[in-house]
Amino acid sequence: MLKAPSEASIKIGKMKGLILSGGHGTRLRPITYSQQKQLIPVANKPILFYCIEDLINAGIKKIGIIVGPNKELVIDTVRSVNWDADIEFIYQEAPLGLAHAVKISEEFIGKDKFVMYLGDNLLKGGIKNFVEDFVNSDVEASLLLTRVENPEQYGVALVDEQKKIIIKLIEKPKKPPSNLSIVGIYGLTSIIFKAIDDIKPSWRGELEITDALHWLIESGYQVRYDMVNGWWKDTGTPEAILEANRLILDNLKTENKGKMINSKIKGKVSIGEKTIIKEESTIIGPVIIGKDCTISGSYIGPNTSIGDNGQIINTNVEDSIILEGTKIIDAGKIVESLIGKEVCIEKSDHLSGGKKFIIGDNSKVGI
Secondary structure (H helix, E strand, O other): OOOOOOHHHHHHHOOEEEEEEOOOOHHHOOHHHOOOHHHOEEOOEEHHHHHHHHHHHOOOOEEEEEEEOEHHHHHHHHHOOOOOOEEEEEEOOOOOOHHHHHHOOHHHHOOOOEEEEEOOEEEOOOOHHHHHHHHOOOOOEEEEEEEOOOHHHOEEEEEEOOOOEEEEEEEOOOOOOOOEEEEEEEEEOOHHHHHHHHOOOOOOOOOOHHHHHHHHHHOOOOEEEEEOOOOEEEOOOHHHHHHHHHHHHOOOOOEEOOEEOOOEEEOOEEEOOOOEEEOOOEEEOOEEEOOOOEEEOOEEOOOEEEOOOOEEEEEEEEOOEEOOOOEEEEEEEEEOOEEOOOOEEEOOOOOOOOEOOEEOOOOEEEO
């Protein structure tokens, strides 16, 4: 006998998700000159895909994605997967603020409750419990918070812990009143559109979501909060992306669909179809290697992700993300690097210690 859906799951089924995948990603240049930052892979999967999966796993099956620069690439990449959800794309002509992204989505959202999810966020614990708590509450907004070591770099919340409500929000305060940072995931109702209509652009010329949430608080609406269960990463910098890669790979499932020739593997390693590991190569996990790759005479160390159609020859790579189609030949030792698509790195006459790279797509480097 099929189990009847719960009241909460019925309510969640009526909700919508809104993922923000616009912006210029200036902190990730030169990678983001040619691709959208939310499409950069972590453990060989675009960051944006983790956000979509999180909403679907929470029970939300109607999703709008805000797109801006590189919109065609985002749309084509998302449509390459058969998602268990209806996905629409909403164009934002310029990055005019998070509240502006919500404002232009009013026709898509309608009167439904919705979850806004910043597309460069990664969250281990998922949002299922957060969504259930929000949909069963009578508040107009709910935020996810987490404790951080450097609150002056984030939006910070002052809270009433007994009532589990937010009293005040402060954007990047010089003297933070708490270490509770705002995670880029928000539960909202349609009253947020009235709030956005009543606020003015900030000094940056943007409509700020914190200003809209302040409007709710000052107008007598309750804004509740939940704490992140597990880790959270804002993948806005190369260092943060590499750290997210380490965290995701820590839970990697071992799978070998490739071919090993006179080589060895140790630890958690995932190898794609038609990939060849040969010439006394050593792979020490956690490592993920895509399909149609060649690893020859090389050492691939922990916390490394290599995309499809890659070639690593006579090179040591560790703690790095290498995107699809990249060739690295006789390059010595490479560490803590983020290397774009279709890059070629080859040996030159200079010798040095471990090398660190942030290299955009279609580059060629002699070392």
